[in-house]
Amino acid sequence: MFAFRFLEMKNVLVVDDDLVLQSLLKSGLEAEGYVVSLASNGFEALEKLKCSSVDVIILDINMPTLDGIEMLKLRKDKTPVIVISSLDTEQDRVNVFELGADDFLSKPFSQRELLVRINAIKRRIALVRNESHLTDELAMDVLFDDSSYSVSISAKEVSFTQTEFKLFKYLFERKGNVVAKDELQLRVLQKELGQFDRNLDMHISNTRRKLAATQLPKSLINTVRGKGYSFAEQ
Structure with missing residues (x-):
């Protein structure tokens, strides 16, 4: 198996109109070595994102001027977002996840739980980047055996069912395109x-x-949210 290149994600943007919570999160995160910037509404946050390097956004939903939902709709970046809110219905969580949030944390929460959630995001991003790096390093010499429904990828053979084989081949023949x-x-x-x-x-x-079991990256088949799937283009 390949080793993870763990990310140094040190720049956190806290977006919340509760000044007391802002102060608590800032002091707690800085004690753990993070560099913390603050915003009291979505507009302030969007401006900071234009001129500052941010690795993780901690975002409240209910704020004046521009709330968290509208900020998620307007933002252009792909910075990981942990939504924090006293609202915690299923629909609230579905809404923020559909708008690209990575996690949802109900208020009140502990400093320890927030740190665990940040570390979980760091691990997920490290996994994706390492799989992408491994994919780029593969020679990607792909051979299909239609009689046995097996595929040889850079000298690694993967045995599929007939349907899995057809799916893999169909996506491979259209690599670079979303199907x-x-x-x-x-x-x-x-x-x-x-x-x-x-x-x-x-x-x-x-x-x-089955790709992962053969020490091949699962990201050879990408999920394109709301559209379909694509084979990783080399």
């Missing part, structure tokens, strides 16, 4: 994609698992 779920469902699984049909997702998940 919609309904197209994959129709062309490979030979049926229309239903609203609650998860067969395609299950086959993709199994394909990725």
Whole structure:
């Protein structure tokens, strides 16, 4: 297996109109070695993102001038976001995740829990970047054996089921392009994609698992949120 290159994510932007909580988070995070900047609403935060290097955003939802939801809609960056809020319904969580938030933490929370969530994001990003790095290093000599439903990738052989093999080959032949779920469902699984049909997702998940078991990056098959899947373009 490959070793993780753990990220130095030290710059945190706290966005909350509660000045007491701002102060507590700033002192607590700085005690752990983080560099903390503050904003009291979404507009201030967006301006800071234009001119400052930020690794993680801690974002409240309810704020004056521009709240957290509107900020998530307007932002152009891809900085990881941990939403913090006293609102904690299922719909609240769904809303922020659909807008690109990475985690949701209900108020009140402990300093320890926040640090655990930040470290979890660091590990996830390290995993993605290391898989991407490994993918770039592969020669990507890909050979398909249609009789045994196996694929040889840079001298590593992966055995698939017939459906997994067809999915992998279909995506590979269109590498660099996003293939919609309904197209994959129709062309490979030979049926229309239903609203609650998860067969395609299950086959993709199994394909990725078999790649990982062969010490190949699961990120060879990328999920493009709201659009479909793509094969990693070299």
